[in-house]
Amino acid sequence: MSIAAVTPVPLRSRWHLPLLWLAAAMFALLVFSVGGMVFDHRVITGLPAWDKPAKFALSVLIYAVTWAWLIPQLPRGRRLAEWAGIAAAVMLAVEMVAIVIQVVRGTTSHFNVSSPLNSAIWYVMAASIGALWLATAVIAVVLFRNPGPDRARNLAFRYGTVLSLVGMALGLLMVGPKAGQHDVPRTISGAHTVGLADGGPGLPLLGWSTVGGDLRIPHFVGIHALQVIPLIVIAFELLAHRSRPFGEVRTRAALVTVATGAYTALLGLVTWQALRGESIVHPHAPTLIALAVIAAATAAATTWAVRR
Incomplete structure (x- = not known):
């Protein structure tokens, strides 16, 4: 040696x-x-x-x-x-x-x-x-x-990085005067709560509003795609020892794409929800319908990716 x-x-x-x-x-x-x-x-x-x-x-x-x-x-x-x-x-x-x-x-x-x-x-x-x-x-x-030798890992890190940059950019939605902040002298210029002033009732520790929309949620979800998406591909690799389809790189790559599509749709959903002034813990019918569509589409795409 x-x-x-x-x-x-x-x-x-x-x-x-x-x-x-x-x-x-x-x-x-x-x-x-x-x-x-x-x-x-x-x-x-x-x-x-x-x-x-x-x-x-x-x-x-x-x-x-x-x-x-x-x-x-x-x-x-x-x-x-x-x-x-x-x-x-x-x-x-x-x-x-x-x-x-x-x-x-x-x-x-x-x-x-x-x-x-x-x-x-x-x-x-x-x-x-x-x-x-x-x-x-x-x-x-x-x-x-x-690019590395494993296509699924390449996709996971690339998807995660792009979504993380999108999540960081979504922070711009909080910047700038909001309704009621145009008075002079102005003490606050920007807000994370939509429809209400910042500082209302929120989730423990996280502080996300329970009575209005909160732009911190899509900001958080987007930023940490860089960790979530690669963790998903690692989970697929661990499943490769128990399930034959997961042992194929092509299948794992397809599943990573499906998972990223679902994550992106979820990011869009929580952004839309926040901009409408809707609390994350009190979703209205349009939000629930959109969530059901995302779940159904993800299930169908996952089935296709595994069976093909």
């Missing part, structure tokens, strides 16, 4: 270190924020003050770990992806620092233009979010230029 065969692979070659460091920082912030929810009894927009840092820290942690693992596996254009990953890590760090600063100050971070300082913090956050989208798009382009 050669020396190279037993030499451990350096950590920097297996992981994107800036994103890995960001993930570690987010884990620490998550733990701290959970403690803050226990010991700090302040409330901001109807939720515990440290609820937002906890949710964002968890989401950023998942994002950072995913790309920290993927980027080192991209041989073509890897240097460009690494620099884009550094940019993404910096932009996310800027956003999280802004969120924590505003929590410490006892006020909101997103859409807050109630003072010159609050406006500056919000505009810095908005700029960092835009730069984050561009950095992620660059990594996505490099990912597309690096």
